[in-house]
Structure formats: structure tokens, C-alpha cells
Amino acid sequence: xxxxxxxAHAAYLTLNGAIVAFLLLPIAIVxxxxxxxxxxxxxxxxxxxxxxxxxxxxxxxxxxxLWLSIYVAVIVVILSTVIGALxxxxxxxxxxxxxxxxxxxxxxxxMLPAILTGLALFQLFMLAGxxxxxxxxVVGHTLVAVPYVLRTTLxxxxxxxxxxxxxxxxxxxxxxxxxFEVTLPLIRPGVIAGGIFAFIVSFDQLPISLFLVxxxxxxxxxxxxxxxxxxxxxAIAAASMVSIVLALTAVLLLERIIGLRAYVRL
Amino acid sequence: xxxxxxxxxPIAWGIAPAALLFVLFFILPFGVMALLSVLSGNPVSNPxxxxxxxxxxxxxxxxxxxxxxxxxxxxxxxTTVISLLIGYPLAHWMARMRSRLGHAALLMAVIAxxxxxxxxxxxxxxxxxxxxxxxxxxxxxxxxAPLPLMYNEFxxxxxxxxIYVPFMVLTLVGVIGRIDRTLEEAASGLGAGxxxxxLEVTLPLSLPGILAGSLLVFALAISAxxxxxxxxxxxxxxxxxxxxxxxxxxFNLGFAGALGVVLxxxxxxxxxxxxxxxxxxxxxxxxx
Numbered sequence: 001x002x003x004x005x006x007x008a009h010a011a012y013l014t015l016n017g018a019i020v021a022f023l024l025l026p027i028a029i030v031x032x033x034x035x036x037x038x039x040x041x042x043x044x045x046x047x048x049x050x051x052x053x054x055x056x057x058x059x060x061x062x063x064x065x066l067w068l069s070i071y072v073a074v075i076v077v078i079l080s081t082v083i084g085a086l087x088x089x090x091x092x093x094x095x096x097x098x099x100x101x102x103x104x105x106x107x108x109x110x111m112l113p114a115i116l117t118g119l120a121l122f123q124l125f126m127l128a129g130x131x132x133x134x135x136x137x138v139v140g141h142t143l144v145a146v147p148y149v150l151r152t153t154l155x156x157x158x159x160x161x162x163x164x165x166x167x168x169x170x171x172x173x174x175x176x177x178x179x180f181e182v183t184l185p186l187i188r189p190g191v192i193a194g195g196i197f198a199f200i201v202s203f204d205q206l207p208i209s210l211f212l213v214x215x216x217x218x219x220x221x222x223x224x225x226x227x228x229x230x231x232x233x234x235a236i237a238a239a240s241m242v243s244i245v246l247a248l249t250a251v252l253l254l255e256r257i258i259g260l261r262a263y264v265r266l
Numbered sequence: 267x268x269x270x271x272x273x274x275x276p277i278a279w280g281i282a283p284a285a286l287l288f289v290l291f292f293i294l295p296f297g298v299m300a301l302l303s304v305l306s307g308n309p310v311s312n313p314x315x316x317x318x319x320x321x322x323x324x325x326x327x328x329x330x331x332x333x334x335x336x337x338x339x340x341x342x343x344x345t346t347v348i349s350l351l352i353g354y355p356l357a358h359w360m361a362r363m364r365s366r367l368g369h370a371a372l373l374m375a376v377i378a379x380x381x382x383x384x385x386x387x388x389x390x391x392x393x394x395x396x397x398x399x400x401x402x403x404x405x406x407x408x409x410x411a412p413l414p415l416m417y418n419e420f421x422x423x424x425x426x427x428x429i430y431v432p433f434m435v436l437t438l439v440g441v442i443g444r445i446d447r448t449l450e451e452a453a454s455g456l457g458a459g460x461x462x463x464x465l466e467v468t469l470p471l472s473l474p475g476i477l478a479g480s481l482l483v484f485a486l487a488i489s490a491x492x493x494x495x496x497x498x499x500x501x502x503x504x505x506x507x508x509x510x511x512x513x514x515x516x517f518n519l520g521f522a523g524a525l526g527v528v529l530x531x532x533x534x535x536x537x538x539x540x541x542x543x544x545x546x547x548x549x550x551x552x553x554x
Contacts, residue, residue, distance in 0.1 A: 008460060016359045019352055019431075020375050026390035026428060027382055029400065033393055041393050043403045083287060086280035094278030104541060106284055109292065111537045112530065113489030115506045119526050120295035123302055123519055127310055139291050146284060175276075204383035207491050210510065224385045228392065228496060237393075240386040247381040251374055 027244060034237035041232045052234030053241075062239060065223040072134070072219065073202040076141040080198040083142070084149025085191045089183070091150075092157040103154070107147045114144060118211035125212075132214050140208040145201050149194030156190030189257050196250050196257075203246065296530070303523030321524035331508065335528070338504040341419060342488040345426040349483045350476060352427065353434030357475075358468075360435065361442035380432045388496045391425045392416065395497070417499035425493040430486050434479040441475025441547065442468070478543040485536040489529060505529050 036045035206221040307315045395415035402412040453463040491506040512522035
């Protein structure tokens, strides 16, 4: 089977190695700057220090933003898992007419520019005289988080054997008992994976937040964006590391819970 | 198919919260955006508003706005082409990887950047591309003159390619993985070299994936805000930047709405094309 041309195959592997490096190196380089003691971004690094992490974790501006981001993300996770899982069940088990179209509609916030969702929500709130409430931010994030939960839950629902539910019903379980004791435990991995995505999506959300945050209450990505436009020091690299560690944890969790393939199958 | 459709079950009510969320905070806001784009002012505070096309006409009044539109499309197109050139080999490698561990590792390498915040990734490129960044410091150390890598379209495109290559790879992997390998083996069995087999069998069969991935990346790239703002500085102006400026600096909701409708129309067209391409693809798979 593996009859290979040495040269061509080596070139193929080198090219792909370079592409993987292109994807990962910029992220790795952030760590170098997070640990480098010079007060500006300079290369090569001259030493190792934790002062930027200290600066990040002791700055009220960063910490307020971090807590607001976490606060919003937690509420978004709760809302989007409930709304998304119910929606997935309805689409997969409700025998609704036009369920394909419904799926496309509910996944559409992923495809349409988030900056437009932000603009449109902002215009609605302005017109209604609501200003920019925190719940508006939560609603905006939930809108883009629900599709992730919907997608991961639908993936699980389409994979599992419906006969398990039918067997339970046949053996005398009431519909609600079938739901709570068979269906719910089976879709749990999909819902949890969706919830992890929802957290990441909300925590990193920027284009929608941009329109919906108030100056005194900005989320972490908004604060970071304003910061890198005027200052470039290690604090931003330290903040980035915190966000990268969070993302990596999520990737590992997802791989353990559901396998990353569920994410790939769009 | 003459099978009678089963009755709608009570579980269908589960769709209600999502439907409510979408109608109130997705469909209604976009309706408001479209409405404001054709009104002369705020209909709530000002009772004398009239219908007008002037926000749309303004797009063509000044070269500034039209140039921004053209720059957005140009940046989107170049980003798409480069993402395809970079994403295809990686997707091919991933689809043909036999080791499960290797496949999982590659998948992680592709998804990890996807899950890293957009500001973080853009900052990472600043540290590489800026005047005192890694690349220019290294160039000077080697005795070369520093290059203008940032605060221009080049920097924006590099940053965008890095962000959107994973989307291209994830779309292509499925399509390449679905290609029947016996076709490739037949081609090489009939005497075609590896390169010719790729060019005449694998590449044509992955065209739907190439099309779908390109539509997706283009749609994402033209709506990017952070990367053009940070890596383009004052030298690049794109449609999303213009939209945000209209709201934050000029507070011109009507013009922002008109710009939004233009971007929305382009995005919707791209999304429909993307769904059509992928829909045909899954349809073929079901038949096979």
C-alpha cells in the first residue's frame, strides 16, 4: 500500500509541518512575552518574570472585566443549554414540519456577521429606550451560543438508537419517565459539550459586546482590545495566557466528553 | 414516499423558548435595522420622520465609503485564496491520516486557535509583525532592513488567514475524507503518477468542499472587525470598521443601518450558496 516517493512525500510533510507551525506558533509566542520582563514588547526575551501576571491580577480594570465576562458567560451557559437542548429535542423528536429549515434558521447566528447582530440589537434597544442593560449583553451572547448547543445536542440525538426509548415505553414507562430516565442521560454529553462551547463563545465574544457594553462595565475582550490599541506590554500577554489556558482546558474537556469530531460534523 | 407523517408530539413545544428568543432578539432587531436605514431619523423621538434613500445614496457620494466597500471585498478575496492554499494540504493530510492519535492531535492543532480569543490572536500577530516585533528584530539582527508588515493590508490579511484557515480545513476534511479511495488507486493502477492522480481525481472530487470552504471564509473575512482595526491601524478601512465608527463616533444610526443592510445582503447570499453546496453534498452521500 504505502509505496511512496521519498522526495515528494518529504516535501508534503514539510509543507504541512510549516502550516501547523503557522497555526500554533503565534499562540506559543504570547507565552514568551508574558514572561519577558521588559516593559514593552521586545525580542529576544531577556529573562523570566511573573510581574505581568501580578499586574493583570491586581489591576481593578482587568479584574472587573474578567468577573463581568465570567458572570455573563455563566448565565449564558445556563440559558443556552436549556434553550438549545429543548430546541434540539423538539427538532429531532417533535415531528415538526419543515425541521430542516428550522435547523438552518436557528443555526444562522453563526453564519451572519456577529457585528451586525450587535448593531441590530443596539438599534432595537436604542429605539425602545432601554439603553445598554447587562441583560441585553446576555441576550446577545445567548443568541450566538444557542446554535452550538443545538448542533452538539442534535449530533448526539441523531446518533443514538431510538429503539432504546421505544423499549422503555413498551416496558410501561410513562413519556415523562422515558424522557428523564432514558433520553436526558443519553443527550447529556452533547448538552455539556454545547455548554462548554457556549462558555468559550461568550467569554471571547467581541463584536456583539462592542455595541452593548457600557463604558463602566466592559467585558474582558473589549478591555483587551482598547488596551492593545494604545499600550503594548506584558500585561496583555499575561491576560492572553489566561484566555489560552481556558481555551486549552475546554478543548481537552471536549475531547474527553464527546470527542472533537462532533464539533467538526457541522 | 407515501408514508403518513407522524403526529406532532408535545416535545415540539420545546422549540418555543428558542423561537421566542429568535423573534424578539434576532428577527425584530434586524427589522429595526432595515427600517432605520430608510428613515430620516429616530421614529420614536421624532414624529416627523420621512422615508428616504439618502443613507444608501451616501455610500456612493464619497469615494471614502465606496473605497471601503472595495477594500473589504479585496481583503476578503485575498484571504480566501490564501486560506485555501494553506488549508488544502493540511485538510488532505488530516483526511488521509491513518493513525487515530495523529488525527486527534492534528484536529486539536486546528481547533485550539479557533477557541483562542480573537483579540489574543490579533495581539499575537502584533508581537510578530510590529516594527520592534519578532520578525523585524530578527531581520535587523541578520543585517536586513525592517519591512512594513503591519498597519497595512498585508498585516490584516496575515491575521485574517490565521483566524480563518481552521474553518477552511474543517470544511475540506469532511469532503476529502469522503472521496472513494479506490478511485485514486484505480488511477494509479492505470499508470497515473501521484501528482496526476491528485490533479485529475482527488482535486476535482473535492471541488464542492473548496467552494463551500471558500464561501464560508469569504463571508467571515468581510465581516471581521478586530483584525482590520488592530493590524490595519489608520491605513485600512473596511465595512465593519465603518459601521462601528458610524455608531460610536458619529451616532448616525440610519447610515450604520444602511451599511449593515449592505453587509447583510452580501452575507445572506453567501450563506445560501454555502448551504446549497453543502446540501447537495450530503444529498449525494445519502444516495451513495
